[in-house]
Amino acid sequence: MNETAFVYDGTLEGLLTAIFRAYSKRIEPTDIVLAENLQPRLGQEVIEIETKVEEAVRVQKGICNHCGPIVFEAVRNTSLSDDPAIGNIIFQFIRYAIEKNRPHNCSGCPQKMECGGVCTRTRSRSALNEITHPKVAPFVAANRAVYNERHRIMQFLRFEHLEGDLWFAKCNPKASVVPLVMDWFSARFNTQAFMIFDEVHHIAGIYEGKKWYLVKTESITLPEKAQDEAVMNLAWKRFYKTISIESRYNPELRRQFMPKRFWKNITEMHEEVKVADKALKQVNQSLDPSTSRCALRSG
DSSP states (O other): OOOEEEEEOSSHHHHHHHHHHHHHTTOOOSEEEEGGGOOOOTTOEEEEOOOOHHHHHHHHHHHHHHHOHHHHHHHHHHTTBOOTTHHHHHHHHHHHHHHHTOOOOOTTOTTTTOSTTOOTTTSOOOGGGOTTSTTTHHHHHHHHHHHHHHHHHHHHOOOEEETTTEEEEEEOOSBOOHHHHHHHHHHHHTTOOEEEEETTTTEEEEEOSSOEEEEEOSOOOOOOBOTTHHHHHHHHHHHHHHHOOGGGOOHHHHHHHSOGGGGGGOGGGHHHHHHHHHHHHHHHHHHOTTTOTTOOOOO
């Protein structure tokens, strides 16, 4: 049997469409990936999956009917992972979860219908609880990684005030978690408009004061900063410096709890970034043969 790779567009609907095709065509693809993550094997057939919402909805209903809405919610959130193999991970998990809860025939049961209607085989147990199963463990790990990234964004997102009374923040997460934080921030901003831009996945979450929506964009044009932004920026840095305890300064512990990849978008860390960039530049210059004192001179 030839190996098959399904290529989808990176959306949840595209992934569910690919899973629908796998069931309808009775094919078990060896890969369900984005085009940029595909590395075709020798002799592998590559099939591009066109996203069809009606087919994706059928898979959604199937998961909810067999496994419950909680499992589908986990599938939806896990699909936001940046793991190149996330399509395969979700497909294998869904297959196992549905098969685990598939209706069965009790005619051959050794209890001979003496269970009193409390059959342990029909008792619905979520596949999410079987964290040691080889088809569940990778899914649970990816799901946990997405939620950890969501938690970091909720911690380290810093907004700045722009003209037009708009609050804006940038982030660079390892998973496309902006859809998972919009409800949380809109509940706290209440009627205040704001925007969150994901620099990595090129997604902007926009809240207009009543409802929020997502926009796919490569770049954005922003208004100028509000007049009070410089004062607020300085006040926040001063507050951060005031509450710090110099005798307990531990840079390694700080990098553990506040990954350095977030620093460029964190207000209180801008000075740290400038110092680190300057030190790195000096190191690079010292290693550059053209500027090193030990460099050999021709002639």
